Amino acid sequence: MDDTRARILVQALGDHQVRARRSLNLTPSENTMSPLARLPLALDVYSRYFFDHMRLFGSWSFYGALEPGRIEQEVLAPLLRESALADHVDTRPISGLNCMTVAMAALCPPGGTMYVLPVAGGGHMSTASVAARLGIRTVPLPMSGHHDLDLDRLEALLKSDPPDLVYVDQSTQLFPLDPKPLRDLVDRHAPAALIHYDSSHTNGLILGGVLANPLERGAHTFGGSTHKTLPGPHKGFLATNDPCLAERIGTISADFVSHHHLGEVVSLAVTMVELKECGGAHYARAVVDNARILARDLHCRGLEVAASDRGFTDCHQVWVRARAGTDPDRAADRMREQGLLVNKLSGLPGLDGAAFRLSVAELTRLGAGAGHMGVLAAALDPLLSGTPQDVTAEVAGLRSELSTPRYCHGSAEVAAMGAPPEMVDLMHAIESANAAG
Amino acid sequence: MDDTRARILVQALGDHQVRARRSLNLTPSENTMSPLARLPLALDVYSRYFFDHMRLFGSWSFYGALEPGRIEQEVLAPLLRESALADHVDTRPISGLNCMTVAMAALCPPGGTMYVLPVAGGGHMSTASVAARLGIRTVPLPMSGHHDLDLDRLEALLKSDPPDLVYVDQSTQLFPLDPKPLRDLVDRHAPAALIHYDSSHTNGLILGGVLANPLERGAHTFGGSTHKTLPGPHKGFLATNDPCLAERIGTISADFVSHHHLGEVVSLAVTMVELKECGGAHYARAVVDNARILARDLHCRGLEVAASDRGFTDCHQVWVRARAGTDPDRAADRMREQGLLVNKLSGLPGLDGAAFRLSVAELTRLGAGAGHMGVLAAALDPLLSGTPQDVTAEVAGLRSELSTPRYCHGSAEVAAMGAPPEMVDLMHAIESANAAG
Known part of the structure; x- marks a missing residue:
């Protein structure tokens, strides 16, 4: 058997892992996951589908992951609602850009107008392009200096060119924008407009309680990716207190997302549990x-x-x-x-x-x-x-x-919770392979 | 520490794993991954970004995963081009629906017309809805019986209502459609139209050589998810021999996808290597x-x-x-x-x-x-x-x-290729935790 390419691959993967174990990472879009959050990605659940057809249609269609499906419904969703201070969360999106696509498609009609942060004000580079392909016209939010909205010019803009949606997406940020003054102006001059707060970078800080909750500060919806300050897998969520907006988001996410990447669903549930318990x-x-x-x-x-x-x-x-x-x-x-x-x-x-x-x-x-x-x-x-x-x-x-993640459960604790021995062994191997060394 | 929710989660995850190890899965959208393909999902690389800024802009921007980035460029892309018989592959998409969104957005203009398989003919349930939100009008392909196109009615339709794109997306199928007769009619009556073949279900059979290659049979582009008959991770790819179409796809995928989910990129590279070597x-x-x-x-x-x-x-x-x-x-x-x-x-x-x-x-x-x-x-x-x-x-x-995946490399082989010991131990633990038991 010619295994030339396997050798190249294994060598590069090994070289990376050796480097990672002796390096410290300072990249804002990255973080490290807990061993328990990594575990489902290496188990059978990663490959399975879960759709809640029992609740929707009265019987199951996919039978391969009914237990992990309960984790999505009975652990992840309630914990996210609790931490996000939201009556409704959508856990379908599989990435931050997927969240963005779903949020825009659901909250701004084709032909509609959306305010966005300019890239020079810390906005994400893809926002305007994704919007354009969804038939949405974008208008840059007026900035005052490098970190703040210019509320006077914003007020004038709201009067002259009222939007359907204001998409607040700071990906390069030092001072997270407060939606409150924006909401006050929107209510006064463009009351039909919605505010979506893309919290991809700051979800760990918001759900951890050190930054204000965007819904409490006036955003109609918020959400984003789950692997930056929130130290979870590649997933996304969208949260709101408005049942009509939740329904609009759910309709679009059911179209734009097929299965929810169940390994990551369980991994995100672990991340939320550990955020709460650890x-x-x-x-x-x-x-x-x-x-x-x-x-x-x-x-x-x-x-x-x-x-x-x-x-x-x-x-x-x-x-x-x-x-x-x-x-x-x-x-x-x-x-x-x-x-x-x-x-x-x-x-x-x-x-x-x-x-x-x-x-x-x-x-x-x-x-x-x-x-x-x-x-x-x-x-x-x-x-x-x-x-x-x-x-x-x-x-x-x-x-x-700084050898291994803190604020999480270790394999000894997970063993004491009754996990099967091979699962505990695997989690222990994950701990060892990723620790400093 | 109150670890109530961790216990519920660990119990459900353990119950699922125990069931999986004594069950056989017959779900067409699922498969099982090799231990080496699961490995990167549990390693540091899963959390890292790789963007090819050196080639694009002359210097790196994200420094955390340069070795695994080489796997995308020097192993995955060449192998996919080779197996897909395509000069160009795009490995950005992170799922089958993501592939679908990118392909439609790139290949059919807003206001354009796209033929799709009716759901009653095996088409995917989301295709028409995603198209609608992208401003694309859909027209059902005429079927003859349950498994074939009605070429006579198709010919009439091409004359009366020529499309911009024909999106062939059999997700429920027994007899994969041959693009050739479709292409012949398109060339004759709607030569500006493109044919995209969504191969999500059959990628393992196409890349494994038992089904005809869609490009050889007349599709302009093809691709889809990588976890069904192709026993890989949740990723996607799009392939073509047309440099202009490759550029259109690349422009859209760069907007609709941020990082490519590097753990899955490496995992897909493993899957392609094993398809070739094993x-x-x-x-x-x-x-x-x-x-x-x-x-x-x-x-x-x-x-x-x-x-x-x-x-x-x-x-x-x-x-x-x-x-x-x-x-x-x-x-x-x-x-x-x-x-x-x-x-x-x-x-x-x-x-x-x-x-x-x-x-x-x-x-x-x-x-x-x-x-x-x-x-x-x-x-x-x-x-x-x-x-x-x-x-x-x-x-x-x-x-x-039928205890463990065949057609793949085992941990002993990977050890002999020079993998670091903790990586081999982890791979061995993955083998043990997922074997029949």
Whole structure:
């Protein structure tokens, strides 16, 4: 048997895993999952379909996953409703972009008008294109500076060109927008318009209670992906308190999504359970605290950190530039070689050229506190400054202290809950294979 | 700590896994994955982003998964091009419905006309609704009987109401449609029209070489999901030989898909490698052979099997009804209790009432041959006939012979390829946890 390609693949997968186990990840769109949240992805349930035909039509059609289907209905949905402060949640979407497509298609009619955040204001790059293909005209929300809406110009715009939907989608953000002033203006000047808040980046902070709930602040609907500050799988959800909007979303999601990716459904249920039972509120608080500490440390070292005039950040993101004369590409390459994996972007609102959009969510998930932020800042400084100092040992030390996810259940606990032995063995192997090493 | 909900979840997940390990699955939209294909879903790579910004923009933006990114570009894409006989493949889509949305949005303009298979002709239930929200008018393809196009009426339709796109999406099928006669008529009467062949159900049979390649038979583009007869993860692909169509698809997929779900990208690469290196052609041939043997066995036992006048099936699906007087719901419940997991549908083309849409793909994947089909037919017969006979022992015997996936690499081989020890241990735990037991 010629297994040349299998060898190439296994080698690359192994190389990546070895690197991951000695690196720390600072990419805002990523996080690390708990061993129990990874478990269903490696089990039979991943391959099965669950559709609630019994409730809808009075009998089952797909018989291969009735027990895991109960997890979607009896664990995931109630927990999401509880944490999202929403009467209705839709757990069909399979990704953040899938959420976006469903939300727009459900909430804005073809030929309708939708306000969106401009990319220069932190909006997602795909929003306007997806809208266009759905027959939706987009109008940029007026910004005041780099992080806020210009409410005066917004008021004028609402009068002159009222929208069907306002789609608030900060993917590059330091200060999550408050929907409340927007809602007040909408109610006054365009009362038929809806506000959807795409919370993909901040779901862990919202559901963990450190950021305000968008529905309480006036959004009609909110939701998004579940793998960024919320340390879950690739899934999505949409939440609302309005039964009519829930029905519109449900009609579209039933068309645009077939099966809900049941492995990820169970994995998201695990993530929500652990957020509730294992200190998710503490995690969410610590993410924001750590982000501010890291930002201040970097600032005090003389690096250019965005928004130093207003406390740097209210979420997980910290934006920092390399020192003048230091090539950002070279800096990012050196970071990777020395164990720091980052996200480098051009056009961060208010920063010229390529800069670093960092997140402390994953480190916090691994147990990082204020002290670790100081060590991290000290390791980042020479790399952002182009000095020859090598910080491999410092990063390795940090990684060994931040070895495995906290705020979650371990395999010993899961064994005590009565899991079958082979399932516990598998979970233990997942823990070992993904721990620092 | 209150871990009530974790206990409910772990219990349901464990119950499902125990049931799965003593059951056989006959659902056409499902299959079982190889241990190596499951592995990346439990590793770090699952949580990472890969975007090919180096090629597109000259430098990386996301640094967390450069090695696995090479797997997408240097293993998955070339293998798919090779197996799909296509110059261009798009590996961005994350599901079958995502493929459908991208294909329609890319290949049919808003306001355009698209022919679709009617649901009564085996078409997918979502096709017309997704099209409608994309501003596409749908016209049903004229059928002759339950399994074929009516080419005379099609010719008249092409003259009177020429389409922009013909979307061939058999999801409930016994005889995969040949695009060739359709293409001949399209070229003659509507030469601007495109033909897209949604191969979600039959990708394993097409890429395994037992069914004709849709591009060779005249489709302009084809593709779909990767977890049915192709025993892979939840992903999708779109293939074509036309560079302009590839560009149109790529433009839309870049908007409608953010990251490509990298764990699944690697898992699909494993699936394609194993199809190539571990006897995929034999598997594909055996699926169709087994389906015909099972159908004939059931027919000879006096059960009503669809299409007995034309050899029952040319693919993985076999449609059979319970005997008169036997309640299909009760039959399906008893099957589940005794270890046979099925798909029961109303409205199968040509069959009245609820009937069973079975597939032998997963059993074949587990190594089933002709002899196993006879045992399976003997086990299904009393359940479809409402007789009190219990077949739990017969099913258990079959399951123990069909314990783990064949046509794939085992953990010992992967160890010999140089995988890190903890990765091999994890793969071994995946094998053990999912084997019959």
